[in-house]
Amino acid sequence: MKIHEYQAKEILKKFNIPIQDGVVVDTADAVEAAIDQVSTTLNANQYVIKAQVHAGGRGKGGGVKFSSSKEKAIENAKNILGMTLITPQTGAEGQLVRKIMIAEALDIAKEYYVAITLDRAQGKNVIMASTEGGMEIEEVAEHSPEKIIRVWVEPAHGLQGFQARYIAFKLGLEGDQFKQFIKLLGNLYNCFIKTDASIVEVNPLVVTEQGNVIALDAKFNFDSNALYRHPDVVEMRDIHEENPTEVEASKFNLNYIKLDGNVGCMVNGAGLAMATMDIIKLQGGEPANFLDVGGGANVETVKNGFRIILSDPNVKAVLINIFGGIVRCDRVANGIIQAVKELDLKVPVVVRLEGTNAELAKQLLSESGVAIIPASGLADAAEKVVAAAKGAKN
Amino acid sequence: MSILINKNSRIIVQGITGKEGSFHAEQCLEYGNNVVGGVTPGKGGQTALDGKVPVFDTCHDAREKAGANVSLIFVPPAFAADAIKEAADAGIEVIVCITEGIPVADMIDAYDYVKKTKSRLIGPNCPGLLTPNEAKVGIMPGFIARKGSIGVISKSGTLTYEAVSQLVAQGLGQSTCVGIGGDPVIGTKMKDLLQMFQDDPETEAIVMIGEIGGSMEIEAADYAKAHITKPVVGFIAGQTAPPGRRMGHAGAIVSGADESAAAKMAYMKKCGITVVDSPADIGATVKKVLKK
Numbered sequence: 249m250k251i252h253e254y255q256a257k258e259i260l261k262k263f264n265i266p267i268q269d270g271v272v273v274d275t276a277d278a279v280e281a282a283i284d285q286v287s288t289t290l291n292a293n294q295y296v297i298k299a300q301v302h303a304g305g306r307g308k309g310g311g312v313k314f315s316s317s318k319e320k321a322i323e324n325a326k327n328i329l330g331m332t333l334i335t336p337q338t339g340a341e342g343q344l345v346r347k348i349m350i351a352e353a354l355d356i357a358k359e360y361y362v363a364i365t366l367d368r369a370q371g372k373n374v375i376m377a378s379t380e381g382g383m384e385i386e387e388v389a390e391h392s393p394e395k396i397i398r399v400w401v402e403p404a405h406g407l408q409g410f411q412a413r414y415i416a417f418k419l420g421l422e423g424d425q426f427k428q429f430i431k432l433l434g435n436l437y438n439c440f441i442k443t444d445a446s447i448v449e450v451n452p453l454v455v456t457e458q459g460n461v462i463a464l465d466a467k468f469n470f471d472s473n474a475l476y477r478h479p480d481v482v483e484m485r486d487i488h489e490e491n492p493t494e495v496e497a498s499k500f501n502l503n504y505i506k507l508d509g510n511v512g513c514m515v516n517g518a519g520l521a522m523a524t525m526d527i528i529k530l531q532g533g534e535p536a537n538f539l540d541v542g543g544g545a546n547v548e549t550v551k552n553g554f555r556i557i558l559s560d561p562n563v564k565a566v567l568i569n570i571f572g573g574i575v576r577c578d579r580v581a582n583g584i585i586q587a588v589k590e591l592d593l594k595v596p597v598v599v600r601l602e603g604t605n606a607e608l609a610k611q612l613l614s615e616s617g618v619a620i621i622p623a624s625g626l627a628d629a630a631e632k633v634v635a636a637a638k639g640a641k642n
Numbered sequence: 643m644s645i646l647i648n649k650n651s652r653i654i655v656q657g658i659t660g661k662e663g664s665f666h667a668e669q670c671l672e673y674g675n676n677v678v679g680g681v682t683p684g685k686g687g688q689t690a691l692d693g694k695v696p697v698f699d700t701c702h703d704a705r706e707k708a709g710a711n712v713s714l715i716f717v718p719p720a721f722a723a724d725a726i727k728e729a730a731d732a733g734i735e736v737i738v739c740i741t742e743g744i745p746v747a748d749m750i751d752a753y754d755y756v757k758k759t760k761s762r763l764i765g766p767n768c769p770g771l772l773t774p775n776e777a778k779v780g781i782m783p784g785f786i787a788r789k790g791s792i793g794v795i796s797k798s799g800t801l802t803y804e805a806v807s808q809l810v811a812q813g814l815g816q817s818t819c820v821g822i823g824g825d826p827v828i829g830t831k832m833k834d835l836l837q838m839f840q841d842d843p844e845t846e847a848i849v850m851i852g853e854i855g856g857s858m859e860i861e862a863a864d865y866a867k868a869h870i871t872k873p874v875v876g877f878i879a880g881q882t883a884p885p886g887r888r889m890g891h892a893g894a895i896v897s898g899a900d901e902s903a904a905a906k907m908a909y910m911k912k913c914g915i916t917v918v919d920s921p922a923d924i925g926a927t928v929k930k931v932l933k934k
Contacts, residue, residue: 519798
């Protein structure tokens with residue numbers, strides 16, 4: 249689960265990590281008072297207006313603006329609030345800016361990068377740091393990988409003092425900044441562990457002209473399996489940032505991701521669902537979605553699955569691909585028959601059922617008289633659904 | 643022969659009195675396994691599966707009194723990591739954890755714990771193990787598999803069944819099928835299993851099914867190039883998956899490897915693995931490489 253910058257900073261603050269502070273507003277009317285508040289409480293006379301959306305690359309899309317005066321800040325704030333921000337991560341449709349952070353502008357002397365995440369290959373958390381802060385870290389990784397420092401934390405022991413010092417020395421920090429950084433890194437690791445984060449990324453971490461080490465921006469992602477122990481984090485969820493159909497699907501325990509094609513698919517299991525999308529593409533079609541109905545494919549899940557797939561007007565044909573292990577295919581067949589009858593489907597439906605009770609299921613489908621196209625095998629199913637999508641009338 | 647489990651495995655089910663646990667324990671028993679007991683703390687002394695197997699309070703009891711050497715875990719996510727550690731501490735040799743949804747931090751700890759013992763962990767969030775006609779330790783539908791000489795390694799559940807059924811359609815049986823699980827931290831990786839199948843005299847070829855994300859397939863491909871002489875047929879699901887709508891960038895630079903399906907497939911080919919583009923061609927391709 250992702251959160252906004254201002255929420256990330258609230259969490260950092262709780263763990264005694266110095267942040268670039270500010271005030272969050274969601275209406276144009278509140279802008280001026282907020283700027284005055286930043287001016288008085290933070291002793292600022294220059295400001296940064298920052299769009300609060302989950303997607304990265306906000307600066308590139310015009311969602312972050314330095315403002316040298318109160319007047320300029322008001323103008324920038326009113327422009328950014330309510331704009332549709334398009335960044336490399338939002339896709340072409342962009343993301344509506346519902347909230348902005350009016351932050352104090354800092355005099356930056358140097359920018360760094362610090363992140364903590366899991367290294368799957370090692371099964372340990374890794375701290376990554378770089379002197380190349382404020383840039384796209386992937387580019388640093390690609391062009392000058394030696395500039396990324398990596399330190400792995402032993403799960404049974406936690407972050408050690410010598411490890412923090414190693415990173416600080418490698419970053420070239422000295423004197424008071426060295427001390428501030430060591431303290432900050434310890435707090436950041438503690439924060440990462442205590443919140444069950446899957447990623448915490450501070451980019452940039454800055455040293456100001458005044459010599460303070462401060463988190464200028466912060467991104468978090470949280471382990472969804474651990475959210476049950478963090479109700480305070482769950483409250484930070486902003487469903488405006490999520491695709492409405494995907495949110496709807498999650499209510500029925502369906503894992504749905506919308507894509508751009510016209511062949512809808514309903515599959516049990518994520519791996520088989522991806523493989524089904526792949527073979528649709530290989531047959532010359534384009535998948536309209538990823539949909540994993542999970543282990544409990546019954547009448548209700550099949551019906552809800554159909555509703556969600558068909559809420560996308562691009563869908564011209566649907567492929568149901570179920571490999572029954574625990575799931576019994578005859579039950580799935582009954583679900584399909586009932587759903588097709590009740591929902592009055594306008595698009596052709598290709599059905600491939602394999603595994604437990606598959607023969608019985610095929611018999612049920614053919615005896616029911618519902619207009620479905622039976623398929624046997626993965627290749628046959630993909631071929632038939634792609635042909636059906638191409639032949640469908642608009 | 644086979645790997646990890648066979649007809650002599652003495653199996654316990656941790657969480658046997660739960661709904662999932664009792665259902666699947668019954669299925670395993672029906673497959674002909676030696677299910678020698680179950681573990682549910684506080685229910686020691688009772689029996690499960692209509693009196694067919696004894697229930698113990700601890701894995702240590704199950705090991706001592708019933709000679710258990712394989713454990714199958716169906717404990718709920720909040721307690722599953724503890725169950726894994728208990729099994730390892732009791733000296734259970736093969737621990738198969740089916741549970742889905744274990745917090746990553748708990749698994750980092752459990753993985754570290756198990757690593758320091760002699761136990762081997764499979765999963766979590768996996769369909770488990772199946773050695774056809776001998777033992778089923780997990781939730782795979784036993785009837786789709788046949789005894790034979792193909793080793794199957796897979797990240798996903800139903801896609802494993804798909805591959806197994808294609809193999810059977812080609813007249814090819816399996817030595818052992820292993821679902822390793824799709825979680826970020828898992829006990830046994832692809833390259834470990836490649837070596838086990840290499841060492842198993844019964845296995846003639848290996849099927850390796852991966853997915854986008856992570857760098858396990860890349861590590862396995864490197865390993866195969868250096869150490870594996872048996873033919874390996876690979877598939878990567880997710881060629882059409884949209885590029886990750888992720889936010890932080892840190893995840894992408896950890897391994898330094900390109901985690902897309904195309905990059906993984908190209909790398910695997912370079913390492914001498916026969917990679918199929920279509921998931922429908924897995925069985926036929928194995929048949930082809932065996933003829934060579």
